[in-house]
Amino acid sequence: MKIKEFVERSIGRWRSQRSAHHLAFGHFEAIQSVIDIVAISPDDPAVVDLCKSYNIDTNAAVSPFRMTWDGQSDWDENEVLKGSCILVPVPDPDDPNRGKLLRDQGYAETMAAAGNYYLTEDDTFVLVTQYDRAAAEEKIWFVNPNVRCRVSLIKTSAGTGIVTASFSSEIRQEIKNSK
Amino acid sequence: MKIKEFVERSIGRWRSQRSAHHLAFGHFEAIQSVIDIVAISPDDPAVVDLCKSYNIDTNAAVSPFRMTWDGQSDWDENEVLKGSCILVPVPDPDDPNRGKLLRDQGYAETMAAAGNYYLTEDDTFVLVTQYDRAAAEEKIWFVNPNVRCRVSLIKTSAGTGIVTASFSSEIRQEIKNSK
Numbered sequence: 001m002k003i004k005e006f007v008e009r010s011i012g013r014w015r016s017q018r019s020a021h022h023l024a025f026g027h028f029e030a031i032q033s034v035i036d037i038v039a040i041s042p043d044d045p046a047v048v049d050l051c052k053s054y055n056i057d058t059n060a061a062v063s064p065f066r067m068t069w070d071g072q073s074d075w076d077e078n079e080v081l082k083g084s085c086i087l088v089p090v091p092d093p094d095d096p097n098r099g100k101l102l103r104d105q106g107y108a109e110t111m112a113a114a115g116n117y118y119l120t121e122d123d124t125f126v127l128v129t130q131y132d133r134a135a136a137e138e139k140i141w142f143v144n145p146n147v148r149c150r151v152s153l154i155k156t157s158a159g160t161g162i163v164t165a166s167f168s169s170e171i172r173q174e175i176k177n178s179k
Numbered sequence: 180m181k182i183k184e185f186v187e188r189s190i191g192r193w194r195s196q197r198s199a200h201h202l203a204f205g206h207f208e209a210i211q212s213v214i215d216i217v218a219i220s221p222d223d224p225a226v227v228d229l230c231k232s233y234n235i236d237t238n239a240a241v242s243p244f245r246m247t248w249d250g251q252s253d254w255d256e257n258e259v260l261k262g263s264c265i266l267v268p269v270p271d272p273d274d275p276n277r278g279k280l281l282r283d284q285g286y287a288e289t290m291a292a293a294g295n296y297y298l299t300e301d302d303t304f305v306l307v308t309q310y311d312r313a314a315a316e317e318k319i320w321f322v323n324p325n326v327r328c329r330v331s332l333i334k335t336s337a338g339t340g341i342v343t344a345s346f347s348s349e350i351r352q353e354i355k356n357s358k
Contacts, residue, residue, distance in 0.1 A: 017205060019198030021348045023326075026196060028253075030207040074207075120301055137322075143332060146342050147202075151328060162326050167346030168201045 002096055003089045007063035009142060010037050016071070020166035033071025033081060035170065040064050046086050050102050054114055056090055064088040066158040070128055089117070118164040133157050148174040181275055182268045182303040187244040187320060189216050192352040195250070199345035212250025212260060214349065219243050223267050229281050233293055235269055241278075242268040268296070280306055314338050325351040 013036050020029040040047065047064045051057065064086065071081035083105065091099035098118040115129030115136070121172075124141040135155045142148050148170040154163045192215050199208040219226065221240050230237045243265065250260035262284065270278035277297040284292075294308030294315075303320040314334045319326050329347040335338060 015205075016209065017200045017202070017209060017344075019200070019209075019346060021196045021198070021346075023196070023348060023350060026194075026211065028196065028198060028207075028209040030198075030209075032205065060279065116216075120299060122299055122305070124303075126301070143316075143334075143341055143344075144339055147344075149330060149332075149344060151330065151346065153215075153322060153328075155322075160323055162322055162348075165326075165328060165346075165348040167198060167200075167344075169202060169344040170339075171202060 001119055003091055003099065003117070003119065003125075004063050006123075006125055007039070007065055007089065007120065008108045009145065010148070011039055011065070012037060013175050014148065014170040015173050016069075016168045018071075018166055018168040018172045020164055022164055023162055027075075029075045031071050031073045031081065033069050034173070036066075036068045038068075040066050040086065044086075046104065047088055048109050050086060050088055051090075054100075054102055056102070057098075060090050061088045061091075061093055075077055101129075131157070134163070180298055182270055182278065182296070182298065182304075183242050185298065185302075185304055186218070186244055186268065188303075188324065189327070190218055190244070191216060192354045193346045193349040194352050195248075195329065195349045197250075197347040199343055201342055201343055206254075208252055208254045210250050210252045212258065213352070214250050215245075215247045217245045217247075219245050225283065226267055226338065229265060229267055229283050230269075233279075233281055235279075235281070236238055239272075240267045241270055278310075297353050310336070313342070 011067050016035050018031040030067055042058060042061050047061060048058050051061055066084060066086050068084040073079055073081055085103050085105040088102040089099055101115045101117050103113055110113045113129050115127045117125060117127045119125055127138040129136045132155055136151060137153045140148060140150045152166045152167040155161060182277055195212045195214050197210040221237060223245055226240060226243045227237050230240055241326045245265050249262040251350055252260060264282050264284040267281040268278055280294045280296050282292055292308050294306045296304060296306045303318050306317045313336055316332045317329060319327060319329045327349040331345045332341055333343040
């Protein structure tokens with residue numbers, strides 16, 4: 001599977017059940033959210049700006065998209081789990097199964113981040129992102145066209161210790177009426 | 180990675196945090212358990228019997244092991260999550276990355292079951308088991324020598340609908356004193 005196809009299959013509204021395991025103290029956190037993944041134009045000013053900030057030619061970007069999430073955790077009901085970011089895949093010209101994923105807001109820290117992705121032979125999307133004080137590893141795969149699984153690991157920056165392991169099961173939702 | 184190495188790395192005591200997502204009704208279940216994985220001899224009568232019941236030559240068995248678990252769920256505290264089974268990998272002679280995994284007690288139904296496994300290029304163990312009224316798909320991989328992740332999907336027997344998606348993070352424990 002190519003990144004283009006992976007993004008195409010991801011477009012839509014998803015109802016996500018996420019469990020986060022905080023490993024050091026054996027805590028379970030349950031998060032329910034709605035995730036919208038929407039294709040955006042490679043000419044969108046936000047895409048152009050993001051490419052520019054990484055000195056990447058806009059023409060190298062493939063299937064940019066916007067991800068928006070709105071969720072609730074059972075841990076802290078007052079916490080706002082709401083946000084949006086733009087993601088821009090930039091395949092490696094020498095290996096179409098690998099590349100960079102630019103995003104204007106990271107997952108472990110709220111700043112721009114570029115991760116390295118690859119697609120495995122069994123169509124799992126793997127993303128590794130290095131932050132200042134942490135590293136994130138995500139695996140996403142489709143069980144069928146309407147169910148995605150996602151495992152996210154937050155590691156210490158050295159990459160050996162695991163701080164949080166979380167798992168999302170995401171089910172495609174019908175989007176009603178105009179949108 | 181070969182199955183022999185995968186089993187060797189799995190030997191030990193693991194503290195497991197498991198989250199089960201019951202997809203139809205969006206329920207989260209949290210299970211904490213201790214899992215012991217112990218190598219057993221290919222000559223063990225239980226291994227010989229299990230091979231015999233599948234008409235498999237005992238010499239084809241590689242690294243048989245016993246898995247014992249003892250857990251507690253937050254869903255039904257009276258439920259006994261305790262058990263033990265014997266697992267026997269039988270690699271395909273033509274493809275060492277694939278094979279059958281025999282077990283004397285299945286996961287989705289408590290009866291003997293033979294699943295088909297393969298190891299991916301990034302060392303994920305994938306097991307697909309067909310039961311009478313369900314199918315199970317498991318993925319297990321090591322994040323480091325002391326942390327394993329496991330995603331288990333219980334599907335309808337046709338394999339299209341997902342009933343339960345669960346995720347375990349497993350941390351290796353020191354085994355103290357005699358055992």
